[in-house]
Amino acid sequence: MVPGVPRVAVRIRRASRAVVLDPDGRILLVRFVFPAGDVWATPGGGIDEGETAEEAIRRELSEEVGLENVELGSWIWVREHVFPFLDGRWDGQAEQYFLVRTKHFEPAPRFTPEQLAAEYVGGLRWWTPAELAASAELFAPRRLPELLAALLRDGPPEEPLDVGV
Template identity: 40%
Template sequence: MLPLLIALVVLVLILWLYATANRLDRLHIKTDAAWAALEAALARRAVVARAVVATGVAPGSLLEIADHAERTPRTDREAAENELTRELAAVERSRLPLALAAELVDAEQRVVIARRVHNDAVRDTLLQRRRRMVRWLRLAGTAPRPEYFEIAEPELNGSVAPLARTAARILLLDADGRVLLFHGVDDGGSFWFTVGGGVETGEELRTAAHRELREETGLELPDDQLVGPVWRRRAVFSFDGRSYDADEWFFLATTMQTEIDTAGFNQIELDTIDEHRWWSAADLRTTSDVVYPVQLADLLPDLLESEWDGQTRSVR
């Protein structure tokens, strides 16, 4: 009886492994197909951008930006495409021929849809890849790890260019090297992000970092415990119905206090932030949630293992 039971368990396990590996294979194929569709949508937008330049409504620099976006390798493609988004948003569409204006809006809408489909496929694939049995038995094989494609969704009416916004952000670590992240919810989805926010007019970056830290966590740290800025991130993103052209500067700080006081949240933060959590580097590597900066999981260990060398590095 026991040998039969063992054989049955082994058979079930083999069937499960086969089904899981097969599902992973289909998910990778789906992700590759979604990326191909997104690339096609981005290429079409670049073609339409060139047509816009040909009308004389947009400057010739838009042509160079569109060409650069198409030629840029995947690792740097987000920044190039975001630059194209910014330039297209500044085009006076009322001066375009009606048919071309409609084609531009259609091209932008297709990019939005293709990006969402792609990121959904990436999320589903990562969720499977990060299961313990899948990782232990290497069921994903040699398939490369898919990555989210994070570009802002343009203002489809073309009437408003992204709003420039300088931000001071804080990589707040606890005694165990975990980083504090807030969970935000918006019409575009949900995501985790670091402490920090916009710099007020005339405010210094370091002063803004201290203020944001106090308002969002209740913590006040001596100035010598605020290191940096260690990172800088340029990003175009959509939030609360508005697009932003963000220039984010990241400081590093460590605290022994893990109890966070969010009584200083403003109304937007109260409406859009539903939780906070301390994340280890291992947590960040295995989550399927969207986290900003995108490279946080990869770069956090370096911050923990060595002292800052005084150089501000660009991150995504």
């Protein structure tokens, strides 16, 4: 604590995300469109009051991707970052990432285009590891190309890995 500087509580939202992989090792990412710029991230979102992380990611996958009856794999990554939410309710997010292996499918969100836009969702895309590594796009986590390569090479970690920002 710094003398003369008031202590401020940081409001961190709990969130759940899925690393969705198809049999070819492609990863499904969501393009989030923010005023400061776009970012590609794994599907997922906030954990509602009374929900578990597992329930939240199943709901989010249904809403954003159209993926139902998901069999969750390991809890593989954690990430905590501080950033101002546009609605002012939160100062950051603590995320749990679950591995989801699935057959090939074309995303078909359950949400309407208007509902997706309200969640800042601007699109969905399957990426190969090579496309990720060669891209100049912004990813969250920032090290996603490296993290995906390690996951495909070594399998899930024994304990959730802190993936940084």
